[in-house]
Amino acid sequence: MSDSTVAVSGAQAEGAHSGHHEHPPYQRHHFETIEQQMDATSFAMWLFLLTEIMFFGGLFTAYLIYRNWYYPAFVAGSHQLNIFWGTANTAVLITSSFTMAMGVWCAQTRRKGGLVLSLCLTLLLGLVFLGIKSIEYSEKIEKHHVPGFHYSLRSFTDPASDPEIYDQYHDKPLALDMARHTEMYFGLYFAMTGMHALHMIIGCAILGYLIFRAQAGDYTTGHVTFVENFGLYWHFVDIIWIFLFPLLYLISRHG
Amino acid sequence: MSAPHEHQHQHTKDNDDATHDDHLHIVPPRTYIIVGTILLIFTALTVWASYLELGVFNPVIALFIACVKATVVVLFFMHVKYSSKLTKLTVGAGVFTFLTLIAMTLADYFTRAWGRW
Incomplete structure (x- = not known):
């Protein structure tokens, strides 16, 4: 109790006898130093990302198990995906990670215009x-x-009824019981890419808010925690796609 | 007697400075440009490799490239290379736990039917 009283008056009295250290206005008082605050927030962000890894990890594991069980169905299902769009999206997402990283750099070096541009x-x-x-x-x-x-x-x-895919892969017809398991492939496809897309939608919403605040001059006065931690989130979503792309699109091309 | 002490003191101070710098480490755009380019090259590489007929090595190569890309993202875009030991340990522990869980689960499922045919 008395500590905080001293701290408040100390700030006025140039801290001659108060023992109150100089610190940036954005340092919370329950942290000893700004380094400790930054350590704690990035630690917390990483713990959140670890729970996300476990969450997506369950989906990845389910995918690998079912792919092992119903391999022909998963190969046929995978042939339905368009490699061109998949590759394009990978490039788009990697580029967005690059612009996000540049945004963090702009915030750290206090470039407001650059930050707003990078976020946009x-x-x-x-x-x-x-x-x-x-x-x-x-x-x-x-x-x-x-x-x-x-x-x-x-x-x-009846693969021949789907000439666009058939001309590319010449898949043999699947027996009915195996063909039915393609539904499991698409179930996992939609669960995994859908959950990834939901993370993208949430990310885009937060980006809108970040742009709004960055334009008002926040984040370029030294307090970059929010931008940095959002960057971690965005790069994490990128990493999920880095694994989804080969697993769903690439590894089953030659069945 | 005083000289080594002085040296020791100097050493500690340097360490403190290094720790301080770690917190404020600013990764330059040049690094981001190189990393971004590497990621795009590896994307092209993995797509190209998927067109080759390599049997069991198709998924192995695809996942290896994915792991390389993810590592580069974690180290540079996510600054783990320049982060505190706490962050490095957190990331390492997470990856280790995840790999343990997935390896044990898959080892179970993939071997259940062994000897039954």
């Missing part, structure tokens, strides 16, 4: 990613490859 570019690229994802999803909807009552096995029991 990151948001734009995030929206491009979601746009491409929606093109891919609409292809799946048109072909009735969304799990549920309207799911169609035709591309898998």
